[in-house]
Structures are given as C-alpha cells and as structure tokens.
Amino acid sequence: MAIFTAAVVQAAPVLFDLEATLGKTADLIEQANGAELILFPEAFVSVYPRGLSFGTVVGSRSPEGRELWQRYWDASIAEGDAACNRLGAMAKAAKAFLAIGVNEKDLVSGTMYCSIFYFGPNGNFLGKHRKIKPTAQERIIWGEDDGSTLSSFDTSLGRMGGLICWENYMPAARMSMYQKGVQLYLAPTADARENWQHSMKHIALEGRCFVFGCNQFVTKNMYPNDLPSIADLQNQPDVMSNGGSVIIDPLGNVLAGSLWGTEGILTAEINLDLITQSKLDFDPIGHYARPDIFELNVKNQPATQKV
Structure with missing residues (x-):
C-alpha cells in the first residue's frame, strides 16, 4: 500500500472577511508542503462565531443581531459560487484532496448550514456534508441536515468521510461512517477541551481508521472592532x-x-x-458487528462516491 502525507491546518480565518480568508486559505495550502490530503477546521470560511449571541433571547431579537447576521451571511459561501470555485482551484494547484469547514448559505431557502466541502486534486467539487445536529446556541444560526449528506468518498488515498464537532458524540452517526468503510475519518471541530482528545482516540480505536481532528486557534483580538453586538465579547477570555x-x-x-x-x-x-493490521482483532462492521443481534438503518444515507 502506498504511503501518503496528510496535513491538518490549525488556524483562524480572517474573521467575517471572505476575501481575506480565501487568501489566507491559499497561503496555508501552499505551506502544507505537498500533502495529498489537507483538512481545515469547522466553519473556517469565514468564522465560527464563538461568543456572539446575534441579539437573541427567548422571545425577541435585536436589530443589531440582524445586522450581525448580515455580516455573517456575507462572509459565507454557497456551493458552486465564485468562492467555492476558488477553493477548487486551490486544491488543483496543490494536487491535493481538500476538505474544509464552511458556513454554507442556501441561496434558495436562506438557511445557513455548518458544512464540510470536499474537493479533488483535479479541482472538482466532490460533495459536502452538512451538520445534522447543531449544538446549543448553534441551533439559532445553523439548520439541520436530513442525513442525505452523510457523505463518503472512495478516493485514490482511501475511503474518506467524517462528522463535524459534536456529531462525533452521536453513536449512530459514527456507525453510519463505519458502515461506509471510512478509512480516513475527518473531524473538524470547535471543541478545544482536553477531553476532546479522548474522543478522537476512541473513534480511531472504535472505527479502526485514521482520525484527523482539526480545530482553530482564535484570540479575541481577531474579531473586527466594528461588529454589531461586539459587547457580547466583553467577558470572553x-x-x-x-x-x-x-x-x-x-x-x-x-x-x-x-x-x-x-x-x-x-x-x-x-x-x-495499518488499518488491515488493526482489524486482526476488531472490526466494527465485520466480525464484531453481530448483525444477528444489531441493525442500523440510516434514512436518506447517500452511497459512497467513487472519485
């Protein structure tokens, strides 16, 4: 089996600035030094809006929060738009598979999704995964996918796919990835707790797969000073x-x-x-699966795409 190099990028975007974030993304891909698989964090294009309320409390929303939502929307990306095509061109220039966390705006419904966009080394848009369950306050800003983008891709490097942040705590969601035979398990996240490391190790052991945990490093001074509702950040670290x-x-x-x-x-x-060797004694969809006892049916689950 051929050996290849994979890269995980830990960085922050240029918060709320789509154009500058795309420029930084290109620079970081270039710094990945020929890696054939490059992963960026959750919501890298162009902000994970940590600490911001969007002016929402139960029963009311503020005008400032709606203005902030406009800034957020304008810094986001849609499948097939110019920003999406630029990411594909970056993958092509690097001759790499690129997986990147984005705030995906649905231009028809007006809903925002937390998504992973996948690109091939020829620059093609391979597909996406939309988060099926945003956590806590995330539910204000992101919609929920219906399971039809629990995507995986059979590539020249191996079968790749993954889940976003706390989707990785959902046993059935993980099992849906294992059922697809995912070997390269991508886990972009916004969770910077020490305990997250245990989850990444558990998934590697449970799924008998390579796990790529990817998070941002973000400081408060990276936020634009002119953001509506910037006062939300006063008590943040x-x-x-x-x-x-x-x-x-x-x-x-x-x-x-x-x-x-x-x-x-x-x-x-x-x-x-190493995956083959690891399955000497455990395989979550093979001899340890006990299909005579257990069965998992996933609605709307797409087939693995050959790319």
Missing part, C-alpha cells in the same frame, strides 16, 4: 479557542499533535496497511 488538532492512527497512537496555543500545520505519513 483572550484566547477563544486554544486548538488541540491531532492525527491518530487506527490503534489509537498519536501521529502528530496535539497542537495547543498557536496556529500551525500538522503532517503525518499515512499507511492504510
């Missing part, structure tokens, strides 16, 4: 997200990271033979 990106092999061994307290790029050599 100076470091809003401390990172914690990591790459883990199918036996739970850390190959790179965890990276804390700075922006940076983690790289690791990936050898899919």
Whole structure:
C-alpha cells in the first residue's frame, strides 16, 4: 500500500472577511508542503462565531443581531459560487484532496448550514456534508441536515468521510461512517477541551481508521472592532479557542499533535496497511458487528462516491 502525507491546518480565518480568508486559505495550502490530503477546521470560511449571541433571547431579537447576521451571511459561501470555485482551484494547484469547514448559505431557502466541502486534486467539487445536529446556541444560526449528506468518498488515498464537532458524540452517526468503510475519518471541530482528545482516540480505536481532528486557534483580538453586538465579547477570555488538532492512527497512537496555543500545520505519513493490521482483532462492521443481534438503518444515507 502506498504511503501518503496528510496535513491538518490549525488556524483562524480572517474573521467575517471572505476575501481575506480565501487568501489566507491559499497561503496555508501552499505551506502544507505537498500533502495529498489537507483538512481545515469547522466553519473556517469565514468564522465560527464563538461568543456572539446575534441579539437573541427567548422571545425577541435585536436589530443589531440582524445586522450581525448580515455580516455573517456575507462572509459565507454557497456551493458552486465564485468562492467555492476558488477553493477548487486551490486544491488543483496543490494536487491535493481538500476538505474544509464552511458556513454554507442556501441561496434558495436562506438557511445557513455548518458544512464540510470536499474537493479533488483535479479541482472538482466532490460533495459536502452538512451538520445534522447543531449544538446549543448553534441551533439559532445553523439548520439541520436530513442525513442525505452523510457523505463518503472512495478516493485514490482511501475511503474518506467524517462528522463535524459534536456529531462525533452521536453513536449512530459514527456507525453510519463505519458502515461506509471510512478509512480516513475527518473531524473538524470547535471543541478545544482536553477531553476532546479522548474522543478522537476512541473513534480511531472504535472505527479502526485514521482520525484527523482539526480545530482553530482564535484570540479575541481577531474579531473586527466594528461588529454589531461586539459587547457580547466583553467577558470572553483572550484566547477563544486554544486548538488541540491531532492525527491518530487506527490503534489509537498519536501521529502528530496535539497542537495547543498557536496556529500551525500538522503532517503525518499515512499507511492504510495499518488499518488491515488493526482489524486482526476488531472490526466494527465485520466480525464484531453481530448483525444477528444489531441493525442500523440510516434514512436518506447517500452511497459512497467513487472519485
């Protein structure tokens, strides 16, 4: 089995600035030094709006919150738009598979989704995954997917797919990925807690797959000073997200990271033979699955795409 290099980018976008974020993305892809798979964090294009309320409380919304929503919408991306096509061009220039967390705006419904966009080394848009369950206050700003984008891709590097942030705590959602035979499990997140590391190791061991945990490093001074509702941030810490990106092999061994307290790029050599070796004694969809006892049916689940 061929060995390839994968990269996990831990960085912040230029918050609420789509154009500048795309420029920074291009620079970071170039710094990945020839990696054939490059992963960016949740909501990298162009902000995970940590600490912001959008002027919402139960029963009312503020004009300032609606203005902030406009800024947020304008910094977001739609499938097939010019920004999406630029990301594809970046993947093509790098000759890499690119997976990047985006705020995806649906131009028909006006709904925003937290999504992963996938691009191939030829620059093609391969598909996307929309988060099926936003957490807590995220439910104000993001819609819920219907399961039809629980996507996976059979690529020249291996089968890749993944879940976003706390979707990874959903046992049935994880199992839907395992059922597809995902070998390269992508987990962009906004969770910078130490306990998240245990979840990443557990998924690697449970799924017998390579796990790529990817988070942002964000400080409060990165937020534009002219944001509506900027007062929301007064009581927030100076470091809003401390990172914690990591790459883990199918036996739970850390190959790179965890990276804390700075922006940076983690790289690791990936050898899919380790997946075969790890399945000597455990396989979540094989001899350990007990289909005579258990059955999981996932509504609207798409087939794995051959790319």
